Amino acid sequence: MRIESLEHSDAALVEAAQQGRLDSFGALYQRYHNPIVALAYAQLGDRHSAEDAAQEVFAVACRDLRSLRDRDKFGAWLGGICRNVTKQMLRVKTRTAPLPSEPEEVATDGQPEQKEQWDAVRRAVWELPAAERELIVMRYFNGFSQARISQVLDLTPAAVNGRLTRAKRRIAELLERDGFGSESWDA
Amino acid sequence: MGRVNDHKWLDQALNKAIHSDDTQPDFEKWKASHPEAVEMLTSRTPQTQRPPVIRRMIMNATLVKLAAAAVIVVAVVLGITQLTRNSPEGTMPTTQTVAQETFTGPTTHTFADGSTVQLAQGASIRTYAQVGKRGFEHIAGQIDVTVAKGKGEFIVTTPYGEVKALGTQFKMEMVDGTDANTKEQVKLLAVEVAEGVVEVRNAKGVQTLRKMQNAVVAMDSAPYDFNQDEKLPAELRGRIAAMVKAFETGDKAAWAANFNMGYVYRLAKGEVQYDPSLFGGSAEDAERLKQTVAQVSSPEQMRQLFLGTINITGPVEVYVRSVELSPDGNHARAECITRRSENHIVVTKPQWHNFDGGWWQIDD
Numbered sequence: 001m002r003i004e005s006l007e008h009s010d011a012a013l014v015e016a017a018q019q020g021r022l023d024s025f026g027a028l029y030q031r032y033h034n035p036i037v038a039l040a041y042a043q044l045g046d047r048h049s050a051e052d053a054a055q056e057v058f059a060v061a062c063r064d065l066r067s068l069r070d071r072d073k074f075g076a077w078l079g080g081i082c083r084n085v086t087k088q089m090l091r092v093k094t095r096t097a098p099l100p101s102e103p104e105e106v107a108t109d110g111q112p113e114q115k116e117q118w119d120a121v122r123r124a125v126w127e128l129p130a131a132e133r134e135l136i137v138m139r140y141f142n143g144f145s146q147a148r149i150s151q152v153l154d155l156t157p158a159a160v161n162g163r164l165t166r167a168k169r170r171i172a173e174l175l176e177r178d179g180f181g182s183e184s185w186d187a
Numbered sequence: 188m189g190r191v192n193d194h195k196w197l198d199q200a201l202n203k204a205i206h207s208d209d210t211q212p213d214f215e216k217w218k219a220s221h222p223e224a225v226e227m228l229t230s231r232t233p234q235t236q237r238p239p240v241i242r243r244m245i246m247n248a249t250l251v252k253l254a255a256a257a258v259i260v261v262a263v264v265l266g267i268t269q270l271t272r273n274s275p276e277g278t279m280p281t282t283q284t285v286a287q288e289t290f291t292g293p294t295t296h297t298f299a300d301g302s303t304v305q306l307a308q309g310a311s312i313r314t315y316a317q318v319g320k321r322g323f324e325h326i327a328g329q330i331d332v333t334v335a336k337g338k339g340e341f342i343v344t345t346p347y348g349e350v351k352a353l354g355t356q357f358k359m360e361m362v363d364g365t366d367a368n369t370k371e372q373v374k375l376l377a378v379e380v381a382e383g384v385v386e387v388r389n390a391k392g393v394q395t396l397r398k399m400q401n402a403v404v405a406m407d408s409a410p411y412d413f414n415q416d417e418k419l420p421a422e423l424r425g426r427i428a429a430m431v432k433a434f435e436t437g438d439k440a441a442w443a444a445n446f447n448m449g450y451v452y453r454l455a456k457g458e459v460q461y462d463p464s465l466f467g468g469s470a471e472d473a474e475r476l477k478q479t480v481a482q483v484s485s486p487e488q489m490r491q492l493f494l495g496t497i498n499i500t501g502p503v504e505v506y507v508r509s510v511e512l513s514p515d516g517n518h519a520r521a522e523c524i525t526r527r528s529e530n531h532i533v534v535t536k537p538q539w540h541n542f543d544g545g546w547w548q549i550d551d
Contacts, residue, residue, distance in 0.1 A: 008390070020229045020316060022324070023346045026214040030406075033212030047207065058217060062224035114203075121204035140198075140205040172197055182196050 010151070011071035018066050025065070029058055032075060035152045036082050038141035042134040043086035045126060053089055057082045075151030117180055124174035132167035139164060211372050214346065215327060215363055230287060230316065284316040292328060301335035325350075325376075329360040334383075347376040347404040348389025355383025357396075362506065362524060364532040373524055373532050376404040377506045403506045403524075413507045413521070423519055423546045426539055427507060430548060434503040434525065439494050447547035448493065451476070452486040464518055464540050467550025503527050517541040 010031075016024035033054060040053035060081050068077055125136050138149045150157050175181060218225055290296045290313075292306030300321060304312060310328025322342035333356045334341045343350040343359065350359065358379045365372055378387050379401035387394045387402050392409030394402045402412040413419065413427050426445055433442035453459045454466055454473060461473040468476070483489050504526040512519050519539045526532050538550040 017228065022218070022225060022229050023344060025228060026218075026346045029214045029217065030212050034210050037210050041207075047210075051210065055217060055220070059221045059224040062221065063227045065228060117200065118204040121200045125201070125205065136201065137205055140201040141207055142210065143206070168197055168201075171201070175197075175200075 009072075010074040014065065014068060014071040014074050018068070018071075025062060028074065032078055032152070033058070034142050035075075035138060035144055035148055036078060038138045038144065039079055039082045039134060039152060040086050041141060042137035043083065043130070044089060049089065053082065053085050056085050060085065073154070075148070076154035079152040079154065120175060120178050120180045121171070124171045124178070127174055128167055128170060132163060132170065135160065135163050136167050136171070213372075218326075229313075283318040285318055287313050287316050289313045289326070292330075298323075298335075300338050302341060303333045305331040305333075307331075325359055325361065327361050327363065329358070331358050332356065345376050345404075347406060348387060348410065350378055351386045351388065353384060355385055356381040357383075357385050360504075362526060362532065366534045367531055368533060371534060373534060374406050375506060375508065375524060377504075378402050378404070378410075403508050405508055408509075411507070411509060413510050416510060418512055419510055419519065420516070420541075420546065423510075423512075423539055423541075426546045426548060427510065427521060430537065431505045431507065431523075434505045437502050439497045442497060443490060443494055445548040446493070447543055447545075447549075448486045448490045450543055450547070451493075452480075452483070452489045455480045455483065455489065465542055465549055467538060519546075 010028065013024045013028050013031075017028065036057050037047075037050050037054045040057070041047055041050035044050050044053060057078060061078055064081075068074065070077075125133055128136065134153060135149065138144055138152065146157050146160050149155070150160050153160070155163070172182070289311065290304075290306060292310035293308045295303055295305045296312070297303045298314075298321070302321070304323065306312060307329040310330050311326040312330065313324040313326060315323060320342075321339060322344070325343050325345045332343065332352070334352045336353075341352045343352075345359070345361065347361075350357070358377075358381065360377045362373060362375050362377065378385060378396065380396045380398055382398055385396045387396065387404060387410040389404060389410065391407065394410035394412055394415065396402055396412065400412055400414060402410040404410045414424055416424070419427075430442065430445055433439075433445070447465075450459065450465060454461065455476050457477065461470050463469075466473055480489060480492060483492060506524040506526070508522045508524060510519055510521040517540060521537050521539075523535045523537060524532060525535050535551060537548060539546050540549050541547075
């Protein structure tokens with residue numbers, strides 16, 4: 001297998017990487033790095049820690065890639081590693097899914113009211129059950145396609161759609177409860 | 188509250204609160220910080236990919252066991268016979284592997300077949316694990332390769348594609364950095380042939396290069412050589428080549444010669460109207476030009492003034508990543524990676540227009 005596999009399916013890239021092709025593993029890294037950072041962010045609530053977690057996820061994947069039999073499920077396999085790595089990190093920090101604590105990275109446009117609004121949204125997201133939070137963060141972190149989300153979370157596209165709708169409905173309810181309903185965003 | 192999907196406000200709110208577009212995958216950096224994981228992936232011989240459960244089922248069949256035993260006996264007998272008959276080099280299996288070696292510049296490595304690779308500071312390569320396979324993996328930086336002739340194909344693999352050579356000398360450079368102005372991540376491979384023929388290939392396309400030709404390969408793009416881009420008029424290709432050469436040689440006068448100084452002079456003197464397709468700056472820039480050169484009395488004086496403002500200090504590498512031609516075929520815009528030093532990369536978008544009887548550069 002030569003470099004032509006760079007644009008191929010996950011299964012083809014995994015097969016080439018399992019035969020020692022580092023460039024194929026590189027293509028998988030390029031393809032899945034950001035979704036894995038998003039998934040880790042959903043667990044850890046901190047972007048820098050999420051970046052660190054992603055580095056470790058790919059290290060584990062690189063070491064264990066030869067054990068992967070179902071090559072089409074690479075994304076889901078990586079997602080599983082990510083959950084394990086983040087759990088371990090959380091255990092070390094003795095905390096569970098904290099609220100994101102990085103106001104400097106959030107677009108506030110310099111308005112305190114807007115910052116309050118973004119904080120309310122993030123609070124609502126982090127109140128969701130883990131599975132829904134993962135979906136929401138992956139969808140809005142970097143605008144990943146439904147297909148990519150399906151691969152990493154091992155869900156059908158229909159399930160992704162359904163759960164996204166439910167999660168958004170729940171967020172809207174939580175925002176309304178906290179006084180940040182739709183009318184607060186019109187301006 | 189109505190259907191969630193009816194409310195764009197929630198999408199916007201979630202985007203604002205969660206969105207992040209500053210996460211950039213950097214595989215080279217990851218590789219450098221996880222050598223042990225990379226080693227595990229690349230150094231071991233591939234395991235059998237057959238699912239164990241099926242292998243067990245097959246091996247449990249009595250007939251298969253007997254057949255396997257017979258094959259082993261025959262193989263052992265044949266192996267002993269061959270070993271006693273042949274010279275050592277004749278018995279080398281083609282799939283045998285060896286430990287890979289990594290070399291980092293500045294250094295020169297000579298391969299068993301006599302081919303050499305010269306690594307610049309910061310460059311890195313790794314040998315293949317497969318015995319008998321000619322070539323190596325190019326990991327980073329600038330390298331000069333001289334391939335021993337008449338010994339079969341020689342392949343250099345890179346994350347951008349592979350470079351196949353048959354008796355030749357060529358230079359490869361992997362650029363990996365950020366634009367000094369926009370902070371855009373810039374990654375590409377440049378291949379330049381000094382002698383012989385080289386084929387640059389990836390999933391998007393193939394480009395064959397001969398002496399003094401070069402190609403640029405960006406990630407997920409076909410290898411590109413503007414000199415072989417038949418969509419571009421020959422005169423335009425000449426202009427682009429002249430710009431690249433002027434940068435490479437640090438020749439300000441050669442660079443300035445690509446601009447239509449007569450037109451710029453007429454524009455500065457108000458003899459022609461500002462036209463954005465003929466002058467790279469804005470209308471305000473054109474006004475400022477008029478004020479700045481009010482005392483200039485000839486195109487030659489204008490050229491001298493222009494030369495004094497050019498900031499080309501010493502040789503600069505320029506890689507032309509792409510050239511787009513307008514639908515009417517009279518305007519072209521390129522995307523170039525200009526590398527002033529190892530850590531100073533700038534993406535430029537020079538433009539050319541066909542007017543006054545020829546192709547002229549109008550913006551740098």
